[in-house]
Amino acid sequence: MKTLIKALGAFAILGVIVPFTSAQWPAFATRGVPRTPTGQPDLTAPTPRTMDGKPDLAGIWDNGRNTNIPRGGATGGAGGARGARGADFNTAPSPAASAAANPGPPNATFFNVGAGFSEGLPLQPWAAELVKKRSADNSKDNPDAHCLPMGFMQFHTHSQPRKIIQTRDVILIIYEANSGLRQIFTDGRPLPGKDAEPWWYGYSVGKWEGDTLVVETTGFIDNIWLDVRGNPLTSAGKVTERFRRTNYGNLEIEITIDDPKAYTKPWTVKVNQRAYPDTELIEFICEDRDATHYVGAQ
């Protein structure tokens, strides 16, 4: 009954809250997008390929906010109004529900990359204390909140889209949020040695294993936040991402974090993305005009 009342209330609200109807920017259909007879992007069309036969990951990708991408157990059918919208950007389904409806690694969320782990992430004791403190502080020191780059995983899970540009020797990912930019070298070069300059985004090299792009990244700075909660990534961390474009509309990314300094064992999560054609990235220059704006927690 309560669910029904909530649902009715939801419809009532939907009836009165309207979007602006003004134009956002000049409408321009993305070229080369497979279309249904009604002109909609055909997300089930085959995976596009580059001239050399590799899967082409190029395009704008969205993790659910704009495209209502199903996220495994998050849309298990009993989600009421939330389920009706499909995506749930902030929360993960219960681990059990997720495992049943969504085989493979659990989904990471923007707020907690470990949300799908029933036992939590395998944090080292010091890291567990750190996460506890960050939560108690309402994440006020989250670098993203101060216009600094987002943590590695935050870029994957953020609700603002990202654009992949793929060439033979390098793949660029432009993240709209905080104007993030990654280079993934696919020209056969090795990862740099231990004395490499540490970077916010690390140093990434990728290679194709069949139709899967496997990207290894090392050389991080020491104080990365993987999510709003503050799960850490340190300079000892190695991240392995496995990108698989299963068809035109869907990109699956499995991410393994191997950081013995912060975690007792490696762990793997998944982020699903959906093609978001007929749009474009929007400039996002973060202006940290007044620090108190962000650290007002008392």
Next chain:
Amino acid sequence: MRIKAPVALVAGLSVILAATPVLAHHSFAAQFDRNKPATLTGPVTKVEWINPHARFFMDAKDANGKVVSWEIELTSTAGLLRRGWTRNSLKIGETVTVNGSLAKDGSNVANATTVTLSDGKRVFAGSSGGEGNTQ
């Protein structure tokens, strides 16, 4: 269990807000209290179309009838653009009603979930107070 209509409406609103994910940049929980609902009505005095959060200022009368200036936080400009807002959507002098959450520290700052325009249209403001921010 009997639930009065307004309560149901609020419950429905909370469901919709929860289902309308957010462009959270900072921690909503760090600055705002979702248990302190804000309803403010008055003219817009200034608009700042900036990231990570656009914001505008408005005058609203307090309980004693005194006019007080408020800062209203919206989501990012990209988030607003995708909802159809533009930098000109709010007019200086236009009377609007803001529903949202008050700042924890008691300052005259609120995070908007919806803004009702002078023509009666009620639009989402992309609050960063969606669920999940409460850690």
